[in-house]
Amino acid sequence: MYNEFFGLHSPPFRLTPDANFLYLSKGHSKALSFLRYGVYKEEGFIVVTGEVGTGKTTLIQSLVTSLNKNEVIAGKVVYSRLNADDLLRTVLASFNLRYDNLSKTGMLRTLEEFFQFNRRGNKRVLLIVDEAQNLTAEALEELRMLSNLELDGEPLLQTFLLGQPEFRRMMQAPEFRQLLQRVTAAYHLGPLEQEEVSDYVLYRLHIAGSSGKPTFAPGVSATLYRHTGGIPRRLNTLCDRVMLSAFLDHVDRIDSERVETVANELETELGGAIATDADTHRAVGENTLGLNGYDKQAVAPLDKEHLTPQQQQGLSRLEQTMDEMRRALRNLLGPGR
Known part of the structure; x- marks a missing residue:
C-alpha cells in the first residue's frame, strides 16, 4: 500500500x-560461513539454531541460491512433525523421487541409488531439514542411518539441521549421542546487535x-x-x-x-x-x-x-x-x- x-x-x-533481502550482520555472516564450510566438508551434520525470526530460513535460501547446481543437489524438508517412514517419504519428495507404494526397504533403496548416481557424476547431495526441534527420536535416528551410506569410502549424503534453541538441548540427550558425534559444525544464530x-x-x-x-x-x-x-x-x-x-x-x-x-x-x-x-x-x-x-x-x-x-x-x-x-x-x- x-x-x-x-x-x-x-x-x-x-x-x-x-534471500534477496538478507542482511549479513556479524552473526549472519559467520553462520553463512559455517554453512558454506559444511557444504564443502561433504559429510556429517551441520546444525544451526536460533530463536524464531532470526533469519535461519533466509540464510538457507541464500546458500542454496549460491550453490552450483552442477555440483550440489539440494533437497529441503520443511514439515518436520513426522514419524520415521513419513520422513523418508518427505526426503524422497524433496529430491523429486517417487515413493508411492514403496515399502521402507524400497524407499531406502531408492535413496541410496539416487545418492550413488549423483556421487558417480561428481555431484554432492545436500539435505536441509528445517524446524528440526519437531523431529521425533525415530526420525532423527533415520537421518543418522542415512548419513552412514557410502560409496568407495566416501559419504553419500550431508545434512543441515535448522532448529530453535530447544534443539540444542535435545541433542544433549543420551539417545542422541551417536548423532551428536556426526555433527561437524554447529552455530547458534542470535539477534542483531x-x-x-x-x-x-x-x-x-x-x-x-x-x-x-x-x-x-x-x-x-x-x-x-x-x-x-x-x-x-x-x-x-x-x-x-x-x-x-x-x-x-x-x-x-x-x-x-x-x-x-x-x-x-x-x-x-x-x-x-x-x-x-x-x-x-x-x-x-x-x-x-x-x-x-x-x-x-x-x-x-x-x-x-x-x-x-x-x-x-x-x-x-x-x-x-x-x-x-x-x-x-x-x-x-x-x-x-
Whole structure:
C-alpha cells in the first residue's frame, strides 16, 4: 500500500523469507560461513539454531541460491512433525523421487541409488531439514542411518539441521549421542546487535528501491531495538506498521515518537508482544489484509463483551487504523472505487 508513496518497487519488510533481502550482520555472516564450510566438508551434520525470526530460513535460501547446481543437489524438508517412514517419504519428495507404494526397504533403496548416481557424476547431495526441534527420536535416528551410506569410502549424503534453541538441548540427550558425534559444525544464530539495526532497516529499504525516503530522526534505531530485541522478523513487523502509519499521515520522516506509538499499539493488539510468527501474527500492511488464507465467512464474530479493557482498546485502535487504510485506498484509487 505504501510502496508508491515512498518510491519503492517492492515491500521492504514482508515477513516471508527472501534471500534477496538478507542482511549479513556479524552473526549472519559467520553462520553463512559455517554453512558454506559444511557444504564443502561433504559429510556429517551441520546444525544451526536460533530463536524464531532470526533469519535461519533466509540464510538457507541464500546458500542454496549460491550453490552450483552442477555440483550440489539440494533437497529441503520443511514439515518436520513426522514419524520415521513419513520422513523418508518427505526426503524422497524433496529430491523429486517417487515413493508411492514403496515399502521402507524400497524407499531406502531408492535413496541410496539416487545418492550413488549423483556421487558417480561428481555431484554432492545436500539435505536441509528445517524446524528440526519437531523431529521425533525415530526420525532423527533415520537421518543418522542415512548419513552412514557410502560409496568407495566416501559419504553419500550431508545434512543441515535448522532448529530453535530447544534443539540444542535435545541433542544433549543420551539417545542422541551417536548423532551428536556426526555433527561437524554447529552455530547458534542470535539477534542483531543494537548498532546493526539502522543498517538492517536501510539495507532492506535500499533493496526495495528506496532513493532516500523515508528519512529517520535520531534515536529511531534505539527505539526499534528496544521493542524488538534485534530479532529480524520482529523488526520487519514493526517497521512495516510504522511505514504504514507514516503513509496514512502523509509524512516521509519517521521519528522515535511514531515508532513508540506504533509499537505500543501492536503490543496491545497482540497481547503484549510484537508478532514473532509469520503464520499467526501478521502486520497490517502490504498484502496482509486477509485472514491468513482462511475464508472470512468461516471465522466466528468476535464477542467484544468478553474482552478485557486493554483488548477492547487495542481492537478499537486496530479498527480505526483499518478505517484510515480504507479511506487512503479510496483516495489513491479515485472516485467510484
